[in-house]
Amino acid sequence: MALHESIAQSDPLHAWIWPAEPESPQTGRGGHAGGDDFGGSNSDGLAERRRSPGGTAHFQSESQSQPTGRAGQSESPPRTESFRMRIVLQARPRGIALVIVMMVIVVLGVLAADFALSMKVETKLAKNVDSESDLEWLGRSGVEYARWILAQQLNCPNEPYDSLSQAWAGGPGGPCSTNGPLADVEREVHLGNGSFTWKIIDLERKVNINFANRQMIQQALDSMGVDRFDVDTVLDSIEDWRDPDSHPHVNGAESDYYLNLPRPYVAKDGPFDDLSELLLVRGITPEIFWGPGGANRSRPTGRSAAGIGAGSLDSTFAYGLADLFNTLGRLQININTASVGVLQLLPGIDRNLAEGIVKLRAGLDDVDGTDDDTPFHSPGELINVPGMIPTFVSQLSRYAAVRSFTFEVQVDVTKDQYQRRLVALLFRNGPRDVQVLNMHWE
Template sequence: MSCLRISLGDIRSQDGVALVVALLVFAICAGVLVALQRDFDLSYRRGLNSFVAEQSWAYLRGAEDLASLALTLDYDADLASETSRDDLNEIWAQQATPYALDEGGWMFGSLTDLQGRFNLNSLGDPAAAGTSSYSPAQQTFIRLLQALESAELDQFAAIAVTEAVADWIDADDEPRLNGAESAYYVSLQPSYRPGNRPMMSVSELLAVATMTPEIFQALRPHVTVWPQVPAAINIHTASQSVLQALNVDGNLQPLSRSEGESLVQLREGAGFTSLEEFLQLAVFSGESNSGIATLLTESSSYFLLASRVEIADREQRLYSVLRRQAREIDVLQRINASLYDMPNPAAENSQ
């Protein structure tokens, strides 16, 4: 009888141990399953993000191909009409619309004429260094700074900014009258040195002496650094502020706001027949304009493509600098960053 009781006790004890072991095995399995699920989710998300990123990049490169096609067609149209001009009525300059994608997202792209902007790299004229005279490009930039609507600069401040930017670009280390070279920048905390070379990006302006974020934001839509060997400004695509900066030689005051508006209205209406006719307009007539004439053109070779794609609620942007040489289109630079403001067509269409 006692042997039977011991056996039954052992059995009950073994049942308890088995239950504990079963619970431990269940807990371990549950922990392993949770870890596996977490690793699976992370791997799935990584894979999905990688797939969407590759797909988005393919669409953005496709936007480059579409832009190249538009620029090539424009070149062919100019050949057929025997005119060599680029204006805002051409196919590449039309208002862009979003393209719906099969994945449920959209793609958007717009072309901007970089030769409709002032080229900052034209300011490093060594002939004007250390003197009180200014090259036609420097005079134009002084006027452009004063023409900015959201940055109220007088002529003295505009000259200081112009000379500081010119010192940043030129190869020497001799500061201009209102400029700044290594001695100034090394004294800052943290210290750095000026570029003393053509600018690679408009954002370099933020490192230049006398430049403020307010001036930079107002100036940014009207300036470029492409091409690095500056090309002329296209009168048919220049913004109103750039047109106001095209005053007669020796006059450091920009055209008035009303004169700038009249130039834009004239261009949108009858347009400018030729560069010669443009320089004979009333705002220039009777004055020397040989200096600004060397800065102007009617055709363009450098364009900025701002493209955006959204797939699976993920957005990616690409900014491409395109150069057109006859029917050949080259991509000089790609920037995958939000350096330029760009409208959101999806948001606009939903309103």
């Protein structure tokens, strides 16, 4: 019996096969009569299993189902022993299959989403590769188109000047733009599946900082409204930055000053390659460099404010050095395209004379770049400006001109949903000589 119970505990299947029998008082072993190995008076010792209508399994010995057949002995009352099976079922967790299926579905969904995203990225990259070549050629086409426009402008004998009313500057154009090749100039050009727009800016409308003398820079700072003490610091520091020696001016700075800053660097001691280098010069703040809104712009080095007065930090200037200077172009500025602020940098020109120059060239509507513009044909025509002193006119010929030679071209290309800008620098020597100095993508 102990063997049966141990089997029932370890294996539910044997628990169904081996019933748990009560222990007999005569034999001491359940179901074993007379000391037989298999119990009962029958040699086989097998019990008949019956199933009750209620589904309960019972075992009945053969001695009850058949008479003993022994003579001279009274039949004892039949002994009925019913045994109920002990079925031990192990508890099984429910819902595990559903959890496994849900986990598999989630994993497959994540893999499918990752695969779809990868395919989308790969497809977009492939399209970008195909579009990159098209965008490149669209940009180069825009640069060539600008070169052709600038060359054709020099072929106009009736327009010996460059002004904002001409086709290259986006104006309506003069006689050559109505009766010549420039009559069909388009602002937006479509090529294949793409298009480009162009914009040409002459660089002689500003003063080259590398050619500007001390008086020009001082005039720029004074017209902006920079404090006098700060003006001396900026002037000397600019001179120390671009001169080849390492000897500082009284209010300037050389490498020994810049090397002691939190982020040290050395003075260039050479010409400015990019106008943003001014932000590295002692005394020049973003407000001085950019003008209005300069305080909201990022401060690239965090060191340009060193050594300046507190008044400049709180001032709002009418414009900044970036509106007046560049690092390209010739010494002479174009009086047909220069702004009022740039014209004030010319010797002897104050704000009133500068505004008179702009008003005279703008025509009756006082707006540059319209049909009624009257550009200057030569610097000598400045004598017609009200209040102009004749002696100033002779002095201005050194710094003023009516032609531009250096141009910046901005070409915005579009193909499908892709847009890029190509910037090129052109130098025009003549109708057949318009050189591309450099190009880069923004």
